[in-house]
Amino acid sequence: MPAFFSVFQQYSSMDYGDLTIIIPTLNEGGNIGRLVRILAARYGRVHIIVADDGSRDRTREEVAKCMGTADVLFLDRRRAAVHGLTASVVDAALRARTDYIIVMDADFQHPPEVVGELYRKLLGGADLAIAVRTKVMGWSAYRRFMSRGIIVFSTIVFKLRRRPVVSDMMSGFFGIRTKLFKRLIKSRRDGFVMPGYKVLLDILRMDGSGIRMSEVPYSTFHARKYGKSKLRPARIADALRSVLR
């Protein structure tokens, strides 16, 4: 049998029923419906939680339209005490009933096809599987400089503190064993910078010892097709908090 055919068979026969994909959203009406449909079509029995922080556009309606074809839960955090990407992901993770979780953005900067690779790493024994950007197309020089700077800074700080480092410390696209994630949330809740958006950094900072990590490289376009960027200077301060807490 040709090699490519056996790889295809391996992928097509995989069961994703033990996986929950968490997607934090804030005004992603132009992206979320298409993303949920693509994930459901590609990953069969996968569970999806859209953790929404009070979008004022049609995000909720777009998710509702998918409910017939996808196993998707709209987690309405409009009235949550703390808003933020990390708080939303933590909230959704506590509701996951599967053994594995993958966290990804709604705006297609995280390619849906990489989800399968991350899941295979988790099934293969990784506690934490991180999608790492090898090439980002479409970034301004300023954005590239800021990203590089904070990656270098966090790597130095983590090495000095004997914390684990990965090649893309700022990744927001990763998979984790649900048990590990819930244990961290319950025992080290104050270790998460809840209004922040660097949940992976928080996890690495808290529980480095002995966790098995694996990386999946990918390249991406960083220009959004729909919707506005939520990148603000306050976010950079939150990222620094995640490095230094």
Ligand SMILES: Nc1nc2c(ncn2[C@@H]2O[C@H](COP(=O)(O)OP(=O)(O)OP(=O)(O)O)[C@@H](O)[C@H]2O)c(=O)[nH]1
């Ligand atoms: N629940 C929740 N989701 C958020 C919040 N801020 C951003 N998001 C979502 O988190 C993901 C990442 O946010 P982005 O704004 O794309 O961040 P980014 O990729 O660094 O910036 P861009 O270059 O503009 O895409 C997207 O799915 C957003 O909709 C928030 O405060 N709460």
Ligand SMILES: [Mg+2]
């Ligand atoms: Mg984005």
